[in-house]
Amino acid sequence: MVNAELLKLAERFHGHICPFLVLGLRASEIAFEKLGLIKPGVYETISEDIVAIVEANNCFADGVQIATGCTLGNNSLVYIDLGKNAVTILKRYSGKGIRVYIDAERLDKYIPREARELFHKVVIERRGSREEAEKLNEIWREIGLKMATLPEEEFKITEVEVTEEIERAPIFESIRCSRCGELAMSTRVVYIEGKPYCLTCAGMGTNAVIGRGIVTGVRTPYRISKVEK
Ligand SMILES: [Zn+2]
Ligand SMILES: [Zn+2]
Structure with a gap:
C-alpha cells in the first residue's frame, strides 16, 4: 500500500x-x-x-x-x-x-x-x-x-x-538565433536565407503537450511585450 x-x-x-x-x-x-x-x-x-x-x-x-x-x-x-x-x-x-x-x-x-x-x-x-x-x-x-x-x-x-529499445536523451549542440539571440537546440532551429532562427522567431509551429495530449504545429502562444534586464 x-x-x-x-x-x-x-x-x-x-x-x-x-x-x-x-x-x-x-x-x-x-x-x-x-x-x-x-x-x-x-x-x-x-x-x-x-x-x-x-x-x-x-x-x-x-x-x-x-x-x-x-x-x-x-x-x-x-x-x-x-x-x-x-x-x-x-x-x-x-x-x-x-x-x-x-x-x-x-x-x-x-x-x-x-x-x-x-x-x-x-x-x-x-x-x-x-x-x-x-x-x-x-x-x-x-x-x-x-x-x-x-x-x-x-x-x-x-x-x-521490449520490442524497441528506448533511446537515452541525446545531447545536441546549441545554435544562437539570429533574431532573439537565444540559444536553441540545433534540431529546433531553422535556416532562412542562410541565417538561423528559433521556431518562435521563425513563427513556426512545433510539438507541444497541452490538455488534450501531444499536438503538432503549436505556435508559441505569446510575444515578448517588455524586455526585463
Ligand atoms: Zn529567436
Ligand atoms: Zn488530480
Whole structure:
C-alpha cells in the first residue's frame, strides 16, 4: 500500500489528492514490486536505467512521476499519447517490464453517487458554487486516499517484452538565433536565407503537450511585450 510520506509528497506536487493521482502511485508501486525493484523513498533517487511509460497526461501521470522518480525532466519518463490510465515500468536492457492498467469503470463501486453528481455539476458543467467545489474536493480526497490500498485484483497487470529499445536523451549542440539571440537546440532551429532562427522567431509551429495530449504545429502562444534586464 502507498505510504503516508509518498501521499504527502504527491499532494504537494500535484496540488490536491484525487483518485487518479493516488492510482498512479499505487499502480507504480505494484509494477515495482512485480519487477523486484526497491520502492524509492522520498529522498532517494533511483537508477536511470528504469523507464516509466505513461499513456495520458493527467493526474495519474503525476502519481507515476512521484512514485517512480521517473520524470519529464530527467528523461526517464516517456509519454505515449494513447489516452489510457496505465503505467509501464521497464528495466533498460533487461528486455522486460510490467504494465499496470486501471479501468475507470471498475472504480464505480468506490465512488458514491453523490460524488459523481457533484463532479458532473462542478467539473463538467462548471456550474457549482464555491461551497460545492470545496465539498467535492473533500469527497474526492477521501476516495483518493482509499485508492492507496486498492487491491491488486482491481488492476490489469501484464508482463511486457521490449520490442524497441528506448533511446537515452541525446545531447545536441546549441545554435544562437539570429533574431532573439537565444540559444536553441540545433534540431529546433531553422535556416532562412542562410541565417538561423528559433521556431518562435521563425513563427513556426512545433510539438507541444497541452490538455488534450501531444499536438503538432503549436505556435508559441505569446510575444515578448517588455524586455526585463
Ligand atoms: Zn488530480
Ligand atoms: Zn529567436
